[in-house]
Amino acid sequence: PVAPPSTLGGGGTGRSSSEAVPSSGAPGHVMRRGPRSLLALAASLLFCTVLLLDLAAHVDRCSPPDDVLGGLWPHNGGTTEWAWTFLLRFHIFRNLAAPLTIFVPAYRTMQFAAGSGSRAPRVALTVDDVVSRRWPANLTRFEALLSQLEELRVPAMFFVIANDAALSEGGARLLRRARGAGHEIGNHGLADGFMSDMTEEEFDASVAEWERRIAEVLGAWPGSSGERKWFRPPKGSMSSDMERVLQRRGYSVSLPDAWSGDSTVVDPDFHARALSNGVCDGSVLLMHAPDDAWGDQISHVLPTAVPLIRSKGFVFTGMSEMFTSAGGLSMWRLALGVLTLASLALAIGLCTSGVLVYVRRRCSRAIGGDHATGDDGVGSRQWRRMEDLQPFLGESLSVQAGCE
Numbered sequence: 001p002v003a004p005p006s007t008l009g010g011g012g013t014g015r016s017s018s019e020a021v022p023s024s025g026a027p028g029h030v031m032r033r034g035p036r037s038l039l040a041l042a043a044s045l046l047f048c049t050v051l052l053l054d055l056a057a058h059v060d061r062c063s064p065p066d067d068v069l070g071g072l073w074p075h076n077g078g079t080t081e082w083a084w085t086f087l088l089r090f091h092i093f094r095n096l097a098a099p100l101t102i103f104v105p106a107y108r109t110m111q112f113a114a115g116s117g118s119r120a121p122r123v124a125l126t127v128d129d130v131v132s133r134r135w136p137a138n139l140t141r142f143e144a145l146l147s148q149l150e151e152l153r154v155p156a157m158f159f160v161i162a163n164d165a166a167l168s169e170g171g172a173r174l175l176r177r178a179r180g181a182g183h184e185i186g187n188h189g190l191a192d193g194f195m196s197d198m199t200e201e202e203f204d205a206s207v208a209e210w211e212r213r214i215a216e217v218l219g220a221w222p223g224s225s226g227e228r229k230w231f232r233p234p235k236g237s238m239s240s241d242m243e244r245v246l247q248r249r250g251y252s253v254s255l256p257d258a259w260s261g262d263s264t265v266v267d268p269d270f271h272a273r274a275l276s277n278g279v280c281d282g283s284v285l286l287m288h289a290p291d292d293a294w295g296d297q298i299s300h301v302l303p304t305a306v307p308l309i310r311s312k313g314f315v316f317t318g319m320s321e322m323f324t325s326a327g328g329l330s331m332w333r334l335a336l337g338v339l340t341l342a343s344l345a346l347a348i349g350l351c352t353s354g355v356l357v358y359v360r361r362r363c364s365r366a367i368g369g370d371h372a373t374g375d376d377g378v379g380s381r382q383w384r385r386m387e388d389l390q391p392f393l394g395e396s397l398s399v400q401a402g403c404e
Contacts, residue, residue, distance in 0.1 A: 050090070062278075080261065106242065107238055108243070109252075111255075120315050122281065123282070124284050125285045128232065129192060130159060136165075146174065156183045158178055158289075162209070184230065184320060185214065195234055197239075207245060226324070227320045228251075230319060231254070233253070257283050259287075262287050272308065275309070
């Protein structure tokens, strides 16, 4: 309530005597509990979100973490590894997949992971940017990767960039060797760059050109009747135009649910432990082909990660086989994903509301002071503190207008 005029004049502090020090039963005391209550409720919702995430992990038969930190060792990547550990420990990519396919039209046909079944849990390895992002390139490291996969008996899905490296004599030879070894070949565009800004006609022409170039190297594509036509959008970015073209051409679109950021974090030990702790039944793992930017760390990750994942009962299988036999995520799993996202969004909203309520409470108390007359009372000092916050709140937000 606005104080009577008699309490605002005379150069006082701008407060009545009853407002100066609120008693335990005064409204001011109750108002101060508002932000705390909101933040407490937000913390409760965050706790519920964690329980939902663990329930989803149980439903998906996810890998139990080897330690509390879920693979955060060693920590050569610094704080970045903490972030990736959180994403993998709580299977964030997998849990965001369900709401994304429901609410974002461009991703409605996206395949993040296959559904769980009664059989042994299975995972599929995918490798992006094959054979190289640029040309000329050192292809001996990719050749060594093919030999390593043969020794580990792991089938892989290679998402190929149909650039000069893939069309070169050495690149074409390695792609034919990969197909002969039972690996699948997928479409990853003509260059390592965004395609979501293309028009429908431009993207359709790009897909057709990729198929033409790969046909020159491999002949018929896909290689067998059991293989699907797979596409992985560069940078993970999709558009509605892309989705329509891919659906019309009969493609299955893939993004991973288990990735530890190997294109930004150079730490093979971390990636091996993080991936082994972050897989679930039907997971799609992502690593990148050897490159000058991050080296050939995939060749150092797989010898450690593959045995760890197998020791937890998982079987490596081909992408097409895994999705054909298991299908997509169940409606129960979709509902659980939406509920988890809603709980997390509400918790974040309550945290934000609690902070804003606190700021407005402080501001309302400050406005009670005689700021216009330059009073140096408690209200005026608090008002000046609020004015100090103005650069951080932005020009569009007036503290006084917000309080009013």
